[in-house]
Amino acid sequence: MASLPLNIAIIGAGLSGLSLALALHQQNIACTIYESRSAPLNTGGAVMLSPNALQILDALGVYDRIRVEGYNFETLDYRDASGQLLEVYEFGGKKKYGYAGLRIYRHVLIDELLAMLKEKAVPIVFGKKFAKVVSETEEEVTWEFAGGTTQSADFLVGADGIHSTVRRYLYPDLETTFTGMAGVTAAVPTEQLKLPVGYHIPVTVSTPQAGFVIAPQGVDGSEVLIGKQRRVAENHDKAGWDRILADKEEFVKFLQKDAEHFPEFVQNAVSHIPHDKINVWPFYVVPKLEEWASEKRRVIILGDGAHAIPPSAGQGINQAFEDAYIFALLLGQADKVDSKDSLGFWQRYRQERVEKVLLLNSQIDFRRMPKEEQDKMPAGSKKDIELSWLFEPDFKADVDRWVAGQVSKGA
Ligand SMILES: Cc1cc2nc3c(=O)[nH]c(=O)nc-3n(C[C@H](O)[C@H](O)[C@H](O)COP(=O)(O)OP(=O)(O)OC[C@H]3O[C@@H](n4cnc5c(N)ncnc54)[C@H](O)[C@@H]3O)c2cc1C
Missing domain, CATH: 3.50.50.60 (FAD/NAD(P)-binding domain)
Structure with missing residues (x-):
């Protein structure tokens, strides 16, 4: 005791x-x-x-x-580039949970x-x-x-x-252990996306090239996080990551890469990405x-x-x-x-x-x-x-x- x-x-x-x-x-x-x-x-x-x-x-x-x-x-949707719903993942539920x-x-x-x-x-x-x-x-x-x-x-x-x-x-x-992957995200105004009426977010849109995440934030959802995962060949110490993270334009280009394979609202989402809204999360375990x-x-x-x-x-x-x-x-x-x-x-x-x-x-x-x-x-x-x-x-x-x-x- x-x-x-x-x-x-x-x-x-x-x-x-x-x-x-x-x-x-x-x-x-x-x-x-x-x-x-x-x-x-x-x-x-x-x-x-x-x-x-x-x-x-x-x-x-x-x-x-x-x-x-x-x-x-309450839910996260998974869709393909044509808009077809692949899966719905619950992240909560007032009634159920x-x-x-x-x-x-x-x-x-x-x-x-x-x-x-x-x-x-x-x-x-x-x-x-x-x-x-x-x-x-x-x-x-x-x-x-x-x-x-x-x-x-x-x-x-x-x-x-x-x-x-x-x-x-x-x-x-x-x-x-560094997993070799990092999440690259940014935040942009939701209206920039010009989402189709009734299109549910949060959503991950999958193409053979990548999965693109869109998640509303702010009390009224007026901003969205946008993001993709990126392979990073080697691990870095803190100074190394700081050096890599300093090159914001590189991450903008990464988010814009292959946009043509995604629906128009993803192309809109990456059309203008403020540098100060970029975030990188290297995945360690x-x-x-x-x-x-x-x-x-x-x-x-x-x-x-x-x-x-x-x-x-x-x-x-x-x-x-x-x-x-x-x-x-x-x-x-x-x-x-x-x-x-x-x-x-x-x-x-x-x-x-x-x-x-x-x-x-x-x-x-x-x-x-x-x-x-x-x-x-x-x-x-x-x-x-x-x-x-x-x-x-x-x-x-x-x-x-x-x-x-x-x-x-x-x-
Ligand atoms: C960019 C990014 C985005 C993320 N997004 C998400 C997300 O969306 N959802 C999610 O679930 N997780 C997310 N994570 C992971 C999440 O941040 C961690 O799981 C969570 O912060 C862990 O909390 P913690 O308090 O254990 O550690 P930390 O948040 O890392 O806090 C540790 C604290 O300890 C302090 N500290 C460290 N060493 C010392 C010391 N020697 N003496 C005194 N103080 C010290 C640090 O300064 C820090 O304040 C993200 C991580 C990053 C980097």
């Missing part, structure tokens, strides 16, 4: 770190966020939130504040989380870069910041992203990690640092919210259950869902392959996609059931 009250340090003020702080506060657990940047990281653009994450944001009191700040939608999907600018979501943390007086220290863990005992962990100052807490949580420094304490030699916590269980990693997920099912951020919320629910019961056992349950529970998401990704990737490629795959590959396990979990009931089982075992 952990001695209460607990004191948690969170490294990173991204979406995982901010939502974790809010969830811990709800459990009356004190925490401080340390962020290396002088302001929150905003990689730009909008993100898509699905019902599994929205029920968490609802439980944390965030949903009512953001629902009216984003674009609500309790929540429509929500496309919201990342900075709007971050600002709302920051405002709520401020209202609750949860401290966030910007410009404080975690360097390394100095020591860990059964009771606490001590770490060093860049510059040499040290600090201690009951738990240190690495919410510091895909290239996590905290993770190095658990896995000194681990390297993330973290290999499956046996442990998301150190041996003494005082150092934990979550979010992208524990399991970066490729984008097919749009679950990267949504899964990070799940990590944070369930971790906080379990720590909130630290007076009843040994936190080592809780962490073991947390990782098993979360990893099982992440693995199901990876499987879902491959099902979705399969369906986006050209027909001739699909035909070469084993029969049964094209199973129907069933999403209630993803969109309708009852996290609180699952945690309460597990805690009750542990308590009765100990009784």
